[in-house]
Amino acid sequence: MRIVILRLGHRIQRDQRITTHVALTARAMGAEGMLLDSDDSGIEKSLEEARASWGGSFYVKRITGWKSEIKKWKENGGRVIHLTMYGINLPDAMPEIVADSLMIVVGAEKVPPELYGLADWNIAVGNQPHSEVAALAIMLDRLQAAYGKDALRTQFPGGKLEIIPQASGKEVKGR
Amino acid sequence: MRIVILRLGHRIQRDQRITTHVALTARAMGAEGMLLDSDDSGIEKSLEEARASWGGSFYVKRITGWKSEIKKWKENGGRVIHLTMYGINLPDAMPEIVADSLMIVVGAEKVPPELYGLADWNIAVGNQPHSEVAALAIMLDRLQAAYGKDALRTQFPGGKLEIIPQASGKEVKGR
Numbered sequence: 001m002r003i004v005i006l007r008l009g010h011r012i013q014r015d016q017r018i019t020t021h022v023a024l025t026a027r028a029m030g031a032e033g034m035l036l037d038s039d040d041s042g043i044e045k046s047l048e049e050a051r052a053s054w055g056g057s058f059y060v061k062r063i064t065g066w067k068s069e070i071k072k073w074k075e076n077g078g079r080v081i082h083l084t085m086y087g088i089n090l091p092d093a094m095p096e097i098v099a100d101s102l103m104i105v106v107g108a109e110k111v112p113p114e115l116y117g118l119a120d121w122n123i124a125v126g127n128q129p130h131s132e133v134a135a136l137a138i139m140l141d142r143l144q145a146a147y148g149k150d151a152l153r154t155q156f157p158g159g160k161l162e163i164i165p166q167a168s169g170k171e172v173k174g175r
Numbered sequence: 176m177r178i179v180i181l182r183l184g185h186r187i188q189r190d191q192r193i194t195t196h197v198a199l200t201a202r203a204m205g206a207e208g209m210l211l212d213s214d215d216s217g218i219e220k221s222l223e224e225a226r227a228s229w230g231g232s233f234y235v236k237r238i239t240g241w242k243s244e245i246k247k248w249k250e251n252g253g254r255v256i257h258l259t260m261y262g263i264n265l266p267d268a269m270p271e272i273v274a275d276s277l278m279i280v281v282g283a284e285k286v287p288p289e290l291y292g293l294a295d296w297n298i299a300v301g302n303q304p305h306s307e308v309a310a311l312a313i314m315l316d317r318l319q320a321a322y323g324k325d326a327l328r329t330q331f332p333g334g335k336l337e338i339i340p341q342a343s344g345k346e347v348k349g350r
Contacts, residue, residue, distance in 0.1 A: 018192060021306035028305040054303055086338055086345040091325050116343045126327040127338040128229055130203040131196035134312035138327070141313050150266050152301040152313070163261055163302040168291045170261040 001147055002101045003031040003140070004073075008066055008115070009108035010038040020046050021133045022106055027051075027058035029140035029151040031104075034059070037066045055159025070118050073103045079120045080105065083135045087122035094142065097121060104139060106132045176322055177276045178206040178315070179248075183241055183290070184283035185213040195221050196308045197281055202226075202233035204315035204326040206279075209234070212241040230334025245293050248278045254295045255280060258310045262297035269317065272296060279314060281307045 005026045010019050020043055023034050027050065036043055044060040051058055063069055070080055078101035087093075105111075105119060116122055125135035144151040164171040180201045185194050195218055198209050202225065211218055219235040226233055238244055245255055253276035262268075280286075280294060291297055300310035319326040339346040 024305040025309040028301050028303040088340050091327055122343055126203050127340055128203040130199040131308050133306050133308040134200040137309035137312045138316050152266055165263050165302055166261055168297055
């Protein structure tokens, strides 16, 4: 299954850290890349560095027209999930979600109202306020599990560094 | 099962948003509260507001001596998980984790090396760099699942507002 993230409403400076967390989480949990509706090049740079050090092929692509990206995705047969605390709770919606190509839209504070109509599914990762980073992580984890994969065992070929898991302490190996 | 979060290495201003995401995620996914090793009162205030609006009994408590908090917890029979990308990958460690009272330590950029020795388990939520918010979310989700609960169905009695889940759009009800 292909999974791409669309990050909306990113504000330069103010959202840089949270959006970087969104992108790193997407990468770690098996998404192929993130479209960023902003001119902020900092996120791209951070993820480029992560890729050089830790491998894989995750990309960040700056876009300008989020609506046309969603429409293009759907025209090509892809489906779209919008994560929102107002949507159907994930455990209730999960059985319905079937897709070969999935775009997951992650908004910052506010999103354009028309997004609710454009998405195939408006999904709440719990109907409580919390964090778009947490919501994306759980969405990806449960989604991969439904397709028989463990997101935490995603492989990242290439890169310069590899962690050797330790019961206590740190070990990082060059490769 | 009781779950309490210990947030270490929080820097006032710089980490305020991420630590708020950590706390809101902990609350949404069924932890009872968060100990914050910092004098920053902003997080407490945000979570107080969340509690007043959305219910439940989640608390944030500022502490000064993180080491003595861990020791006290262990003396009372509690166990301690430290989330770190260098630890044993969660899917491999999961069968070992059994506890009635669990403290989950979530560090910012760097944590004191002695923490690795004080924790019962050093757990990686995937051995890749990503986000402490995402790591905590998945830890809590999988932990609750192992105990037969869905973290996304956590109940929050009291509060003023309640979301009525919608396939499209927003509905919030007073209660």
